[in-house]
Amino acid sequence: MFRRFKPLWGKKPGLKSTYDAVIIGGGLHSLATAYYLAKEQGMSNVAILEKNFIGFGGAGRNTAIVRANQRTQENVPLYKEALDLWPILTKELDYNLMFNNCGNLNLMHSEAAMNAARMNVCTAQFHGVESHLLDPRQIKELEPAINISPDITYPIHGAMFHPPGGVIRHDAVVWGLAKGAAAHGVHIHQQTEATAIHTDGGKITGVETHRGRINSPRVLVSAGGYSAGIINKMMGVKLPISVLTIQAMVTQPLKPVLHHVVSSGMYHAYANQTLKGEIATGAHMDQWPNYTTLTTAHYIKHQAEALSEFLPFLRGVKFMRHWAGLADMTPDMAPIMDGNDPVEGFYMNCGWGYFGFKSCTAAGRHMASFIAKGECPERLKPFGLRRYENHRLMGETAALVTYTPDN
């Protein structure tokens, strides 16, 4: 069964002078787009340019939670599509993405929060996605580790329970999609940095890399946290995106003890047990824009304090590893997926903030259709860049947020 250990995403390809499409960034959205371009759109002469190695950025740093219980009707169907794709992709790619369909338990700490959650639950149920509100007693039955005592800073009033969600092995998705894309003929160029995008007469003509020039009529920038910088530098477009460092950490591995993804907005923390047994936890974003990907002493302490309250058994567990990645935040906490406007052949898929993992496959699939046909698919229309110009924010967040490019 394992006699041969061949390169998973093919031998290192040479850089061709011409591709039908070039994708800048070697993360999940890029790999998914390339995979579907080759598989469903018949466009396999595609190059992925990755400065480091595939999955270096957010793709390998997120905590791999998937769910489809967002707030708005523009988002829920996209995330639901992605949720339904995991088992299909596991089969298609012949690669175990290790979907742990454990369900998400989102704790609420006030009457007002329960009301806000109700809107998400109603939206989910209206779209045929399973999601319920629970009271503290039901929470305790479901997840005995949770502390429902009233003697904590933010006593638990209830929760939003979303059984179809769970956790995926994020690295496996990177490698599986790379395997699938390469099998369909996509060239994955690691350690290859794009340095400029060429246009002529309002049309894309190619991409400059430090290994040479590539001609191509189509360029997609989907480089996660680095997209806004790349698009600004190479296309002169300033996007309404703030790039912030976001942190996460894991504890030492334990035998099964936590059976759902548990999160709390009030404590600003989520926690879930990975298949390896570690408790993965995080959520904090720096309050000022930066690309450092540095962790802070303040946050690991905050996280310990928060978890001590709502999952007190963790006080006897040790933190083992703390890391950070980038979140490219838009003002309405929804991504920007757009293209062909005003430069023909230029596409972007960015602004995914800290939630880019969950629907990467569905977003990549629609972006592939967009790039191949030049027409924006219906599902992506609400995510156009011009919504900001028209003051039509998405409504994905109820509360005011101040992630503007100026803060």
Next chain:
Amino acid sequence: MRLDRLPTLRINPSETCTLHYNGKTSAGVAGDTVATALYANGVRVFGRSLKYHRPRGLYSLDGECSNTCMAVDGIPNVRAENTPAKNGMHIDAQNVQGSADFDWMGFMDKLDWLMPAGFYYRTLHKPACLWPFALKQVRKVAGLGKISPDFKMKGRYAEIYPTADVCVIGGGAAGMSAALAAAEGGLRVILLEARPWLGGSFDYRVSPYDGEKALYQRARELAAQVEAAANIRVFKHAANVGLYNNNLVTAFQVGPEGGAFDERYIEIRAASVVVATGCIERPLLFENNERPGVMQVGCAHRLARTYGLLPGRRAVFSIGHDLGLEAAVDLCDLGMEIACVADIREDGQNPDLLLALAEREIPLLRGWVAAKAYGAKQVKKVTLRTLEGSVKRQLECDLLVASAGRTPLTGPLTLAQARLRFDAHTGYFLPADLPAKMHAAGSLTGRNHPLAIEASGRLAGLKAAADCGANTAEAVAAAAARLSQLPGPERGTKLVMAPVKGRKSFICFDEDTTVKNIKQAIDMGFDVPELIKRFTSAGTGPGQGGIPGHNLPLFAARYQALAGATPVPTTARVPLVPTLLATYAGAHHDMCKRTPLDELQKRDGGVFRRIGVWQRARYFSEDFSCREEVLNVRNNVGMLDGSTLGKFRLHGPDALKALQRVYVGNMVKLTPGKIKYSAMCNEDGCVIDDGVVVKIAENDYYFTTSTVRAGETAEWFRYHTRYDGWDYHIVNFTDALGVINVSGPNARKVLQKVADADLSNEAFPFGGYREFVIQGGIPVRAMRLGFVGELSYELHAPASYMVCLWQILAAAGKEFGIRNFGVEAQNVLRMEKCHIILGVESEQRTNLLDLGLGFLWDRHKTETKTVGTVALRQVEADPARLRLVGIEMDDPRRAPRDGSILVDKRIRGYVCTARRSFTLERSVGMALVEAEMAALGTRLEIYEDECNGQKLAARVVPMPFYDPQGNRMRM
């Protein structure tokens, strides 16, 4: 049998303690770690490995791997080898089915061929129905320690935040020398040492330091000097775990038995940092290189010298460093039989040590290495081979001391953004450049000679003092000159692994990753160490990468040598040592705010809720519909604590301009004695705050904000006037002043009894502002507002008077039946009046016009560049927005739950607040709906959670529902 007379011992054999392990009690002595106590009782197998359930034993004594991770008193993954043994501890082996010695899962070791690198990605998903079952099994077999979901952590945890001029990490000879040098001029120095004593690698060694002293004596001498220095603060048993920007150093300290804390979190801000963390050993890669009985040089040596335990009877050494020779000689002197010493090096050994070996007739094989260890649960036999593998020899033994060389502990440096570079001479990853105000010293720089170690420490300490402004230039030059005359850095061994295939040569013990697995990963395209780490999980276990940290990059580079690969280190992460959440949480202060009336309201039966930073009384009975509270306000008079309201004074010559910039209303028209209700928008025209503004005097204003915005308001003003250079001041009175709201038809009667002013409707009408005194002593600012829709006085008074004021009003209102009402009652009352609460009747994207508050916007004041008005003009005609409307349910008995959605074929809006009104006996509420459905009379369908498609019917009705003319608040 302890060696109980050694001068190097850190135990006290005369004091014993008892541990409970495996159904038996084991006796240890004071100073033992859990693992040394068990070792003394004959325990050799401490637990089983993650994947293959291989027996694991004592290997490093510094917790570099999970071999001796055990459950101690219910706490999983405790590193037994450096956890002090305490009387009565209950110890359990981990990852065993049965016992550590007899684990029936041991057969897994035979199945390694089924589990190559990343096997789980390539299996268990076909057919798809298999995965859910496989998943459960994967979860069960994964994970090391066990903890109960209702586990309650015992013990006391503290935190301290000291500052220092110089912080030295590492209390060995280099660190102590650095601390002493830095402290010479009187600077404040902190010294962190992970072990419970100072001394580092000198502490247990009897080799000569100079002509007179042995190393351990020198260590104690330095320690005495350090402890005696008044300006050096020593934290022993304090492991450095993090290093951040600007020399923020974090550590955790284990408290002494019976002390004030069990563990405490230490966060140090230092002007300069010296890293003198020393080296650990680089594991030797050969077959069964982690079998119990195989241990590192330092481990074997320290077991004898520090804990008085001879680690075995007959030992074979396979080493690549003089420390190995030194240990062989010393252990021989202590009574152990040394069968043979295989040294990787062909030459370069210390001649004194060679002589000592010869004197003891210990055979030395140069250019030889251990290739395989035999023995099911403990080493019984060893095969030695020449480096190229051509000749082999087998020896019987019960101990194999194995070490490929040393590797520096550079974690603190890389956390501070130092870049590492592979140094071919030492074979170490050494910092290519050090961050500002950070210095490295001691053996981690590649120096081994005791004098060089101290000299490098002294040099680093003096440089650190210079960072703090001390004039040490001459001393630095002298120290540098001295160091340059001392030997080192010494050449390191090049050997990466013994000449074997590597099926059972473990590069990472914690994750059971073999050399073969690494080859498989590289063959599959995972060609950089960071990717190999992710794919094989090597280095991601509880040992924090201590075992594979150096070997993984070296091996990956060697395996890809043809492709021109150079060794690239993996990334070190915080915490460098696994740290309990309880320790990180420390004392855990909750910094919530309480209003001045907190105690009184509790006494009156208030049910409190945390709202943002505040604790507020939400209800005053167990009836959360608040019927009594609501009706008492409508029919009589109630009192609400509104102290959380944001309160600000804005004054100065340009104060008016600042108001005009952020408020949509025209503040030029303000006149003293009158209040103006207004709103602030963001750049998108979305409402971020509402409140009232009062002109107190010329260029002097007082205004209120919502509770949640109070913290951000001053910044908001400054941000939006940052380019104007205006002269104004903003003072946040939120905590300095309290607020009481007296509302209801009898409000005037209550207040008139105690106020020194005429409160008649003519003298103090609706919308008025007055300042007067209550009962001859309490100055109040009073506003006549109508948030709840009744005659209402909002009284602002200094926080210190609030209790008194509340009691006066309560006494005055007694004859009218005054009573408290809470935040929820207020919510119902204002809903009936359709007065909005931002964040409830608005979402992030809701603008001023959507809320029907366009009348607040003065469109003529264009020159003020009011924030948000550009956007408001642009969207004025946009038909596709959500608008706030009043709704009434067809069924008057039942209001929809807040947050329910409005639907037809798609979602068209949602219910913000809806209640069955006790006053009106109708079910009414407010909702945000798409503009085309906002017309009066439009039928709406409401979809509640769990409604199964049974929608509720409602229609759009005029707002407000209660007292539409507003007569009651004007009476």
